[in-house]
Amino acid sequence: MPSVSAVLGVPGATDVLGLGAQLAGVDRIAVLLVDGLGTYQIPVAAAHAPILRELPTRALTSGFPSTTPVSLVTLGTGALPGAHGVLGFTLRKPDGGILNHIQWKDDPDPADWQPLPTRFETATAAGVNVTQVTRPEFEGTGLTVAANRGAAFSGGGDPLALSTRMLAALARPGLVYGYHPDLDHQGHVAGVGSLPWQEAAVEVGSLVERLVDGLPAGAALLVTADHGQLNVPLEGRFDLGSDPVLAAGIVAVSGEPRVRYLYVEDGARDDVIAAWRGVLGDAAWVLTREEAIAGGWYGPVPPAHLSRLGDVVVICQGRAVVVASGWEPPAAGRLVGYHGSVTAAEMTVPLVIVR
Missing domain, CATH: 3.30.1360.180 (Gyrase A; domain 2)
Incomplete structure (x- = not known):
């Protein structure tokens, strides 16, 4: 997000990934995060989503632990986990209770628990149109506020709605962020490479194809992930x-x-x-x-x-x-599939860029 912000002209943003040359002339960017689509899972998924092998991909490294709440807040803030404070899937609160970041509502206050400004806030303050598209039930949750505050919310409950709303946001210059959780879910409950996981990979391929085919002039699509996944016997x-x-x-x-x-x-x-x-x-x-x-x-x-x-x-x-x-x-x-640790299968994530 710091690099995307820099491309879109946000003052003070640094292009740490060196995207400027590749995205020269772009005035609207869609960032799609596919939960669980680590770099090591792409060859398996590409058998069911061929577009994933057709698009140029570079590798990035997730934050630690390589788990969804940590990575989503790292993505949204552009900061390391130690700084933003979301340091695990669950954490102990000062009162001794355990906070599950996926089930987090408003206790503790997201602005206190995660005190850093998000890249969506800084972009909005600079006059950039910023939209997030994700499941309607995620609106206003603690994790959404901690990671994505500053972005206008648009609910998209399935892959078709997600792509439709992301492309609609690209009708004007700015930034749209989309989140798709199903591949990770099927990896957890059925395992990477299982039939349900394969079916989820087909959906990911269709989602990416719709976004690629629908990109307007002056737009770019970036596809990444929060972590990979591995099966544990x-x-x-x-x-x-x-x-x-x-x-x-x-x-x-x-x-x-x-x-x-x-x-x-x-x-x-x-x-x-x-x-x-x-x-x-x-x-x-x-x-x-x-x-x-x-x-x-x-x-x-x-x-x-x-x-x-x-x-x-x-x-x-x-x-x-x-x-x-x-x-x-x-x-x-x-569960069958897990992630969170430091192996390459868990921490290596893709960055796909399409103009």
Whole structure:
């Protein structure tokens, strides 16, 4: 979004991706985010959406954790996760409750939880017409406000409505952002490459084709994703809810199965780290909060955001997950496809540019 803003003439915006030469003369840009369409998934999806192999694609790297709330706010603000504060799928609030960013309404206040201006706000303030098109039920949610405030809302409940409303917004100069969630959903519940996932890939192909065919003069389409995805076999699952060694000393759990945040009893951190390293072995990196921050995963983390991270950060490797029965809904441990960690399959995302 900083680069798109720069192309559209927003003062102070920096073209960090070097899009200016390729988009010279463009005065209206559509950015489509296809949830779950990582670079490593494109060859599989292209068998059912041929247009994906026909369009020139470059690779970008998602933020960390490589999960939807983190990436959507990173996209919307152009800032690293440490700065915007949305540091995981779920996070512990100051009152001890767990915030699920996907189910977030207005507690906490999105403007307090995510304090940075969005690129939509700065573009609107510069006189650029900005529209977001996504599911009608997402209007006004905490995540939508945190990531996309400043953009006029237009509800599009299916791929046809999404493409129609995005193209309508391109009738005038400006920026339109569209979000399509179905590929990610089918990857979670049925697995990458499954029949439902293939059917969702066909829809993605049709959506992109309609946008490409309908682009008006002076317009460009950018297609990207928030993360990739990988299937995890049953033997790759650890359950802290049923393993007393993993559960010892834990007072709260957040994050998601590929990246866990553990909040521990006073004085128990070292014992928890030793226990988790002993059980998980090479299946995960088990780090202190300070080690994770020093490793640069989040960028600089201001003091106000430190407590959102667990005392212990568990980053799964290979095809492993840590489920948390009793701590979170059972469905989270029954998924097929997961993401959030640092593998290339999860963090490498495409950038497709069409004029």
